[in-house]
Amino acid sequence: MQFPETPERHLPTGCKVVAFANQKGGVAKTTTTLNLAVAFAEEGHRVLCVDMDPQGNLTMSQGVDPDTLERSMYDVLVHRLPLREVIHRREIDVACASIDLAGAEIAMSTMIGRERALEKALAEVKPDYDFVFVDTPPSLGLLTINALTAANKVIVPVQCEYLSMRGLIQLQNTLAMIRENLNPDVDIEGILPTLVDTRTLHAKEAIELLEENFGDRVFASRIRKTIRFAEAPVKGMSVLKYDPDGLAAHAYRQLAKEVLSHANR
Ligand SMILES: Nc1ncnc2c1ncn2[C@@H]1O[C@H](COP(=O)(O)OP(=O)(O)OP(=O)(O)O)[C@@H](O)[C@H]1O
Numbered sequence: 001m002q003f004p005e006t007p008e009r010h011l012p013t014g015c016k017v018v019a020f021a022n023q024k025g026g027v028a029k030t031t032t033t034l035n036l037a038v039a040f041a042e043e044g045h046r047v048l049c050v051d052m053d054p055q056g057n058l059t060m061s062q063g064v065d066p067d068t069l070e071r072s073m074y075d076v077l078v079h080r081l082p083l084r085e086v087i088h089r090r091e092i093d094v095a096c097a098s099i100d101l102a103g104a105e106i107a108m109s110t111m112i113g114r115e116r117a118l119e120k121a122l123a124e125v126k127p128d129y130d131f132v133f134v135d136t137p138p139s140l141g142l143l144t145i146n147a148l149t150a151a152n153k154v155i156v157p158v159q160c161e162y163l164s165m166r167g168l169i170q171l172q173n174t175l176a177m178i179r180e181n182l183n184p185d186v187d188i189e190g191i192l193p194t195l196v197d198t199r200t201l202h203a204k205e206a207i208e209l210l211e212e213n214f215g216d217r218v219f220a221s222r223i224r225k226t227i228r229f230a231e232a233p234v235k236g237m238s239v240l241k242y243d244p245d246g247l248a249a250h251a252y253r254q255l256a257k258e259v260l261s262h263a264n265r
């Protein structure tokens with residue numbers, strides 16, 4: 001991963017923040033955040049996942065019921081509760097979210113520094129982690145802007161179909177705006193083809209189109225469609241734990257190797 005070598009504002013540690021973003025819904029942002037985090041943890045890295053989505057899917061997929069949470073990312077962003085207090089220790093550490101986070105965008109809208117609430121909250125926990133992975137909701141609103149402002153890098157899961165391409169241009173425009181105003185060094189680490197159905201010509205053509213437009217920003221790893229990804233969250237597990245020797249687990253381990261090897265480029 002090509003992270004800046006000089007320490008940045010709010011980044012006195014070696015901790016890297018990676019946001020998983022795509023305003024399109026259901027493209028495997030949450031699945032990728034969790035499973036890549038667990039694959040990084042298997043490689044010996046200390047990883048924190050932050051759930052910035054009011055749907056709380058990441059929270060649920062580690063077996064935490066969002067409806068029972070007394071404190072969550074809402075309190076961190078809006079009331080400046082220390083982030084440590086919403087971390088639950090599961091396969092990896094998860095800073096949990098619940099539906100009240102949906103109100104955070106409005107509650108934060110009049111706050112000075114509203115785009116930097118997550119960046120500020122992360123500063124105190126960064127010394128404890130090598131990586132912070134931030135899952136974002138399917139929108140380019142203030143929650144996603146907070147994630148992109150706190151991030152060193154962005155991984156963009158993309159479902160392989162033509163319509164996804166337009167969304168990527170929109171995301172790139174948002175990133176350009178963030179770079180200009182809030183976080184000069186944030187950049188796309190890679191674009192990840194997900195939900196790939198290798199049997200169809202459409203998927204093959206869509207990947208080719210992605211590569212034509214985004215070149216070597218498209219990861220070599222591909223995540224194929226398999227029912228395991230739907231089964232694992234029901235058990236509150238990553239696919240790496242649910243089916244450790246399966247193709248799905250292997251795909252995310254492969255992606256972890258690819259992302260980590262970029263650090264040495
Ligand atoms: N490779 C895959 N094969 C089959 N199903 C998958 C795969 N990856 C994810 N899924 C399933 O697709 C659905 C959407 O995945 P996920 O929740 O990760 O997407 P998302 O981008 O986070 O969605 P949202 O935009 O709503 O947050 C889930 O039911 C998940 O289990």
Ligand SMILES: [Mg+2]
Pocket residue numbers: 029030031053057135136137
């Ligand atoms: Mg999600």
